[in-house]
Structures are given as structure tokens and as C-alpha cells.
Amino acid sequence: MSALILDGKALAQQTEAALLQRVEALKEKSGGKTPILATILVGDDPASATYVKMKGNACRRVGMDSLAVEMPSSTTTDELLAKIDELNSNPDVHGILLQHPVPEQIDERACFDAIALEKDVDGVTCLGFGRMAMGEDAYGCATPQGIMRLLEAYDIAIEGKHAVVVGRSPILGKPMAMMLLQKNATVTICHSRTQDLPALIKQADIIVGAVGKPEFIKAEWIKDGAVVVDAGYHPGGVGDIELGPLAERAAALTPVPGGVGPMTINTLIMQSVESGEKSLA
Numbered sequence: 001m002s003a004l005i006l007d008g009k010a011l012a013q014q015t016e017a018a019l020l021q022r023v024e025a026l027k028e029k030s031g032g033k034t035p036i037l038a039t040i041l042v043g044d045d046p047a048s049a050t051y052v053k054m055k056g057n058a059c060r061r062v063g064m065d066s067l068a069v070e071m072p073s074s075t076t077t078d079e080l081l082a083k084i085d086e087l088n089s090n091p092d093v094h095g096i097l098l099q100h101p102v103p104e105q106i107d108e109r110a111c112f113d114a115i116a117l118e119k120d121v122d123g124v125t126c127l128g129f130g131r132m133a134m135g136e137d138a139y140g141c142a143t144p145q146g147i148m149r150l151l152e153a154y155d156i157a158i159e160g161k162h163a164v165v166v167g168r169s170p171i172l173g174k175p176m177a178m179m180l181l182q183k184n185a186t187v188t189i190c191h192s193r194t195q196d197l198p199a200l201i202k203q204a205d206i207i208v209g210a211v212g213k214p215e216f217i218k219a220e221w222i223k224d225g226a227v228v229v230d231a232g233y234h235p236g237g238v239g240d241i242e243l244g245p246l247a248e249r250a251a252a253l254t255p256v257p258g259g260v261g262p263m264t265i266n267t268l269i270m271q272s273v274e275s276g277e278k279s280l281a
């Protein structure tokens with residue numbers, strides 16, 4: 001068996017073509033106005049700078065504008081909260097992205113939660129998470145929402161399946177588990193204190209690697225015919241899962257690169273367009 005490749009890069013490119021048309025239509029309706037995503041980068045982490053740049057580029061590809069806010073490594077929580085407040089009050093800004101991680105002196109949770117719900121297009125607030133988990137309207141957290149969109153585009157069955165999520169971070173593992181639960185999967189969340197991880201992973205019909213450690217999840221722990229989703233990206237182009245041997249054994253898998261990563265950015269942009277549509281149309 002050869003695994004179906006869940007091609008996030010291709011899906012993101014297709015979606016961008018449709019988003020470009022939506023932004024054009026919006027401009028016509030609103031007298032030339034375009035959705036604007038404000039991106040906030042605090043500090044000088046090179047990987048974060050690259051991701052923020054990729055997000056700005058994706059905005060331009062769909063005809064949107066971005067407002068790049070850069071703040072020094074010495075920024076305090078109060079300074080960042082003041083900036084978020086300013087962007088919340090700016091009617092020209094439709095979405096706010098605070099790039100994670102922020103420098104350690106900053107209370108990241110307080111800053112995420114300061115983002116107005118209607119501008120939380122990255123889906124990082126507790127309020128948005130709670131609403132999503134209850135099945136209410138909210139923008140989904142970008143990476144897990146991107147994964148759900150990818151699974152849906154490839155008609156991957158979720159209902160009744162046993163999904164094992166390895167990782168419980170606020171912007172990946174936890175919302176991923178809730179989204180799968182919303183689609184009626186039976187969900188197991190594993191983490192650093194989980195006992196006998198290989199045995200739990202062996203039970204997975206759908207396995208999501210969201211642990212942040214290169215190839216931490218071994219191919220031999222995964223059963224034949226599983227759907228394998230790798231949300232990791234590490235230097236050398238590897239993810240959280242040892243994907244190589246699974247190309248012949250999995251039912252489907254997300255490649256690294258070109259799987260989950262492009263869907264993260266695409267989801268942020270799609271939700272920014274939606275937010276623009278809500279306030280400009």
C-alpha cells in the first residue's frame with residue numbers, strides 16, 4: 001500500500017486563488033478597501049521572523065494588506081498589551097496575529113487573550129477556544145484548523161475513529177483534540193508524562209504528531225493503515241514523526257515540508273479574509 005499524500009501546499013495554493021477573487025469582490029463592494037492583517041513580531045528569533053514574513057507574503061498573494069509591527073526583545077507585557085489595544089481599536093485592522101513564542105518576560109497568555117474575539121483570526125484566545133470547543137462560532141486555531149481543512153479536503157473519515165494527539169500545547173495539541181472531538185472522533189491526548197506511549201499510539205486510526213521534537217514518534221509505533229498527521233517542522237526538514245517507513249504502510253500522511261505548514265498560513269489568511277468580509281461588506 002502506498003500512502004495517500006495529503007498535499008497541504010497544493011490545497012493552500014488552490015485556496016489562495018479563490019481568496020484572491022473574494023478580496024477583489026470585497027474591494028469592489030467597499031470602495032477599494034482591503035482586509036488588513038496586523039502581524040506582531042516581538043524580539044529577534046530568526047524562525048519567527050521567517051514565519052511572519054511568509055504570512056505577509058501570503059497576504060499580498062491574495063490581494064490583502066498586512067501591517068507589520070516589530071517590537072524589541074526587551075518589550076514588557078504592558079507595552080505589548082498597549083499595542084494590542086491600539087490594534088483592537090483600529091477599524092482598518094481586521095485580524096491580529098501575535099507570533100509565538102514571545103520573549104520569556106512577557107505573559108503570552110495575557111497578550112493572546114487581549115486580542116478582540118472578532119480579530120482573533122489566528123484562534124489563540126481562551127474565549128475563541130472555549131467557543132470552538134462548545135461548537136459555537138469562532139475562528140479556529142490556525143494549525144489545527146488547517147489540519148481539519150486538509151483532512152476534509154481529502155475526505156478522511158473522522159467520525160468514530162480513534163484519534164491520538166501527541167502534545168497538549170495551547171495553540172496546537174489542545175485545540176486539535178477538541179476539533180477532532182467536535183467531529184465525533186474518540187480522542188486520546190498524550191503528553192510528556194504519558195505512560196507507554198507506543199501502546200497508545202498503536203491504537204490510533206488517526207495519529208497527530210504535535211510534540212515539537214524531531215522524529216520523536218517512531219514509525220514502528222504506528223499501525224498499518226493509519227492516517228498520519230505531522231504538525232512538526234524542524235531543521236533538516238523533518239517533522240515530529242518518523243515518516244519515511246510510513247510511505248508504504250500508512251493510509252494517508254502529511255508530508256514535511258508541504259503538509260501542515262502551508263495550511264497553517266493559509267488558514268490564518270482565509271480567516272482574515274472572512275473577518276474583512278464581516279466588517280467591510
Ligand SMILES: Nc1nc2c(c(=O)[nH]1)N[C@@H](CN(C=O)c1ccc(C(=O)N[C@@H](CCC(=O)O)C(=O)O)cc1)CN2
Pocket residue numbers: 051052097098099100101122124142143171233256257258259260261262263264265
Ligand atoms: N501565533 C502563532 N505562532 C506560531 C504558529 C501559529 O500558528 N500562530 N505556528 C508556528 C509556526 N508557524 C507559523 O507561525 C509556521 C511554521 C511552519 C510553516 C511552514 O509552512 N513550514 C513549511 C516549511 C518551512 C519553509 O518552507 O521555510 C512546511 O511545512 O512546508 C508555516 C507556519 C509557531 N508559532
